[in-house]
Amino acid sequence: MVLEAKHISGNTQVYTFGEEESMLSDIFYMNNGFVTEGKFDVGEITAQCSYKKYRLSDQFRLIIAQYDEEGRLMNLACQSSTNASSDLIMTKLDVIRSTGTMIKIMLWDQNLKPRKDCIVLEPYPEGYGNPTVSKENFDIFLALGQSNMAGRGKVEEQDIYPIPGAYLFNADDEWEVAQAQFVNNKWLGFNRYSLVKDEKKYQGLGPAVYFAKTLAEALSDTGREIGIVCNARGDTSIEQWQKGYAGSEDFNLYEEAVRRAKIAKESGTLKGIIWHQGCANVNSTDYIEKFIKFVTDLRNDLECPDLPIIVGEIAGFGDSEEKRDKRMNFIRNYLKELPKYVEHCYLISSAGNSDIGDKSHFDSRSQRKMGKAYAKSALMNIYGISQPQKELINIVSVEASAGSLNVNAAKDGVTSIYTWDVEDTYWSAPIGSYWIAYFEEPKSVSEIKSYFRNPWNYTYQYKIYTRFNGEWSLAVDKSQTYYYENVDLDGYVVDVLDNVLADAVKIEITGVCDIDGNPITSGDIPAACHEFEFR
Numbered sequence: 445m446v447l448e449a450k451h452i453s454g455n456t457q458v459y460t461f462g463e464e465e466s467m468l469s470d471i472f473y474m475n476n477g478f479v480t481e482g483k484f485d486v487g488e489i490t491a492q493c494s495y496k497k498y499r500l501s502d503q504f505r506l507i508i509a510q511y512d513e514e515g516r517l518m519n520l521a522c523q524s525s526t527n528a529s530s531d532l533i534m535t536k537l538d539v540i541r542s543t544g545t546m547i548k549i550m551l552w553d554q555n556l557k558p559r560k561d562c563i564v565l566e567p568y569p570e571g572y573g574n575p576t577v578s579k580e581n582f583d584i585f586l587a588l589g590q591s592n593m594a595g596r597g598k599v600e601e602q603d604i605y606p607i608p609g610a611y612l613f614n615a616d617d618e619w620e621v622a623q624a625q626f627v628n629n630k631w632l633g634f635n636r637y638s639l640v641k642d643e644k645k646y647q648g649l650g651p652a653v654y655f656a657k658t659l660a661e662a663l664s665d666t667g668r669e670i671g672i673v674c675n676a677r678g679d680t681s682i683e684q685w686q687k688g689y690a691g692s693e694d695f696n697l698y699e700e701a702v703r704r705a706k707i708a709k710e711s712g713t714l715k716g717i718i719w720h721q722g723c724a725n726v727n728s729t730d731y732i733e734k735f736i737k738f739v740t741d742l743r744n745d746l747e748c749p750d751l752p753i754i755v756g757e758i759a760g761f762g763d764s765e766e767k768r769d770k771r772m773n774f775i776r777n778y779l780k781e782l783p784k785y786v787e788h789c790y791l792i793s794s795a796g797n798s799d800i801g802d803k804s805h806f807d808s809r810s811q812r813k814m815g816k817a818y819a820k821s822a823l824m825n826i827y828g829i830s831q832p833q834k835e836l837i838n839i840v841s842v843e844a845s846a847g848s849l850n851v852n853a854a855k856d857g858v859t860s861i862y863t864w865d866v867e868d869t870y871w872s873a874p875i876g877s878y879w880i881a882y883f884e885e886p887k888s889v890s891e892i893k894s895y896f897r898n899p900w901n902y903t904y905q906y907k908i909y910t911r912f913n914g915e916w917s918l919a920v921d922k923s924q925t926y927y928y929e930n931v932d933l934d935g936y937v938v939d940v941l942d943n944v945l946a947d948a949v950k951i952e953i954t955g956v957c958d959i960d961g962n963p964i965t966s967g968d969i970p971a972a973c974h975e976f977e978f979r
Contacts, residue, residue, distance in 0.1 A: 508537040582712030589721035591678030595650025596805035599631035609660035654815025757794035760900025763803040795899040796928030905955040910946035
């Protein structure tokens with residue numbers, strides 16, 4: 445189903461919908477520009493439908509009807525499938541401007557009975573698109589960086605709906621309800637309003653969408669709302685983001701970020717920055733120093749000396765071994781060190797992410813994961829909302845079917861994912877081997893956290909078993925997984941169990957695959973190098 449609405453200014457908005465149409469009314473209702481002060485400012489509406497696609501009978505009618513506020517018919521347009529030149533029928537309605545009006549687009553069968561109500565349009569409430577809370581309760585975040593902040597992931601159906609309690613700063617320096625937008629036959633993400641974006645590049649799904657969604661949902665009972673100011677541009681270096689940069693390819697990145705942030709914070713409180721940048725600086729040796737200057741200048745110019753900044757790791761994968769090594773070294777030697785040098789700076793992991801096919805840009809699944817990770821970090825480090833710590837289960841003894849095993853490492857866990865080069869902190873064994881931890885007494889196991897070697901480029905497939913009263917039961921089956929969906933802020937792969945009572949846990953490695961999902965034999969790379977915490 446396709447809906448086209450033409451504004452009286454002549455601008456046209458087109459929407460294409462799939463099979464499920466239960467929320468179509470929200471999609472059209474939530475887009476600014478069509479309704480103002482309770483009146484329709486739409487000049488005409490065109491609807492079209494392919495009846496073969498929807499498996500409709502050859503005899504049906506596509507109807508657009510306009511009703512007044514008391515439900516009386518004001519205007520009607522109708523097209524019969526029998527008059528269509530192909531399986532696509534279309535009808536057009538010139539909308540009468542009126543207060544309290546409603547538009548229905550319907551499919552009726554040959555007996556003039558409704559097949560389904562596809563779309564309902566209603567006037568915007570007064571003030572729609574503006575934050576509904578006080579300035580003190582409207583929390584604003586800047587989303588800055590390179591292409592993975594701008595977003596190259598495809599905006600899919602689950603990503604297009606409005607986010608209650610969240611707003612996006614648009615190109616007119618005004619707030620509107622946060623949601624994707626359908627422009628020139630494609631859905632665009634939040635960076636579409638960036639005034640420094642590369643117009644030739646797709647502004648798709650970036651992390652800001654699910655960052656806003658996760659925050660708004662988590663804070664919905666606190667009386668707070670979220671504002672997002674996106675100003676990212678792909679293929680830009682930390683040098684180009686410096687205050688006063690005047691070199692080649694000067695896009696006024698810093699100046700535009702500050703200008704828009706100052707206007708935005710007139711209606712709210714600047715709460716933090718989410719930052720994703722670094723691929724253009726993998727050969728740098730002074731990234732930390734330049735990042736410190738960038739953050740210091742930004743905080744000073746925005747008059748927010750303690751403004752938090754959450755840094756996302758760049759992609760650890762690449763289309764060559766050299767590129768992978770450079771990116772991994774940059775993550776380990778620079779990005780992970782930033783919180784040591786910048787106060788109120790936090791890092792989230794990109795471990796387990798996958799790409800759109802270019803070995804550089806995160807796909808839609810990964811962008812959703814990154815957005816949620818940014819939000820979890822903000823909730824924990826900015827709002828002080830975190831999950832309660834669970835008691836660590838003591839491991840009495842450890843058994844491995846093959847390979848080398850460091851018992852202390854298995855008991856205590858390594859401090860971070862970046863220690864994979866330290867051989868004695870990992871269990872190394874061939875595919876098909878297993879690893880068993882025995883507890884001093886039966887415990888309720890709710891969570892198993894694992895570190896895997898190089899989770900950017902390889903996925904370890906595994907099964908987890910729990911034992912109680914001498915019987916083993918399968919608790920987790922990841923033997924067919926091709927990417928890690930459940931990676932936390934620190935790079936742990938987290939498996940949640942339903943408080944299973946166990947006196948031992950067994951982890952069996954069933955396979956390893958590369959970033960493209962191709963299986964890797966045990967002779968190609970060291971297999972099954974990981975650690976576990978049991979909580």
